[in-house]
Amino acid sequence: MKTSKKIIYTIILSVLVLAFLFFLDVNKNQYGMAYTVLQKGIIMAVVAVSMNLVTGFTGLFSLGQAGFMAIGAYVTAIFLIPSESIGDVYYISGVSPVILNFKTWMDSLPSWIQAISPYIALLIGGLAGAFCAALIGIPVLRLKSDYLAIATLGFSEIVRAVISSPQMDTITNGSYGLKKIQGFTSLFQTFAVATVCISFMILLIRSTYGRAFKAIREDEIAAEAMGINLFKHKELSFVIGSFFSAVSGGMLAMFMRSIDSKTFSISLTYDILLIVVIGGIGSATGSILSALLVTVSKEWWLRFFDNPLYIGNFQVPLFRTGFRMVIFSIVLLIVVLFYQRGIMGRNEFSWDRIAENLLKIKKLLRRNPKEGGSKNV
């Protein structure tokens, strides 16, 4: 396919997506479900791509995503709780003077800074996550495969435990969590931030550093013999991945408006891992696709299995709260059976591939059943 054609198709696709988002934004009361689920989906897409960067492209099996998300979420949340409601949020154990002083300082800033404060908050949340990742990476990245997974899993649990500990009550509000977090007012802001994050990661993967990451994934010894400093590159990938995990944690806090330490339990990491595996380990676009699909089907499309279903007077058995998850698991099983390496494998989205697949389908449809049958025999 020609490049010009590809560019035209890409523009058409982005316009369609933008139009769709605009439509949703205008009619958000009517399509409330789609509005919220898509936001959650795109936030999960950011963290899924960041996990894919570390696990799928660099080959570091890290399960610390929830921990980094928690760091990002709490930093962002503390930034974005309005100063007038801070007393309501910390009503049980009081608020640390540091945060109070910080809030008064923030209120004294010019209004244009306050207008972009959500972005600054996300950035600082991300940097906090990246800093923790850099520290923890020094000892942990010497480990290989499963051991690295256990160490990072432990780290994420430590983060959660520290956040919910009574000693942190005046900062993180302990196990009561934070509320009244100011979020983005429009769908576009969430999508814009997510697009910037994902685009950066994809650009990184396509750059010479991305190739070095892939080399480490394929064969560490050979990569080192090719002059790639293993530790430096592993640390880089880990820190960048954690940065974007933390940013997406901040976005999740802004989206949910209230967070507590249980939001960031191990099961969140497993949800992300699931998305990455379904999308294809080593495919960024696969992660985006599967983040949207998994979130949407889990939260929305399969909802009707949760409600009792009547056909005439007959109540269909099994349709009750929780049944949706059974169906979801079965769907996952089927997907994994048919796409053993995830939906996209290690391939990325490209118009060429779509054209190829369309041609295949065309051929299948065109083939005369008689002819096809006799030829096969």
Place this chain on the structure above:
Amino acid sequence: MSNCVLRVENATMQFGGVVAVDNLSLEVNHKEIVSLIGPNGAGKTTAFNIITGVYAPTNGAVYFKDQMITCNFPKGSMKKLYAGQNLGKYTTTMKKTPDQITKLGMARTFQNIRLFKELTAFENILIAKHMRSKANFLSASFCLNYKEEKKAREETMQLLEILGLLDVKDERADSLPYGQQRHLEIARALATNPELLLLDEPAAGMNPQETAELTAFIYDLRTKFNLTIFMIEHHMDLVMDISDRIYVLDFGKLIASGTPEEIQNNQRVIDAYLGVPEDGEE
């Protein structure tokens, strides 16, 4: 600067009680082709791993272009266990990592091909160019290093052409036939712009005709890329044809060194390869 590219001094490698390489000293001069031969288990690959920085020797030093890259002496529990010679001759400890050594201009291939299997031939070579890239991750992501990138891609294409891999450049490395995988591995090593190329059994698994082609190919490489070549090999035809000098290892010890003719007529080498009728250990 002397003519000597690689110098290994009294290198001893001991794993627990087993001495894999015992007091090995050798020199490789500029533009020479030098072979390291020996029966299975003689410690050839261990010697390679010492030179390329995969292992630190238990005792001894390695110099590359008159620059020390590795030096070590027995420490800790190894002090008591150490069974080699020259104890106390070396008192410093330093070890460059394999990637630093590659940056200095020493590239290697592996005995059991270690390509980046799921990447294409083109990417395999391009990865070797990463080390010379001056871009940081930000400038690389935003394509600010496009000039460098373009140059790297052009050089990669040139290498593919020279090595006759141009028509398979978009094939996955593990789908290539065995001979081409060997070629690709050498191409990848050459992409790091080395002065010294270490080949670990380049002809392993090749038939006589392919071996003959490889001989010509290695000669070619030396002139085209102005290389010094140090290799481990089992195929005697190849070794005798191509080498300027040969070192022979047996049970970790250097038993002979010299020109191919000298080695062919050396009784100890013949004994080591064919065995001696009675228990002929000294």
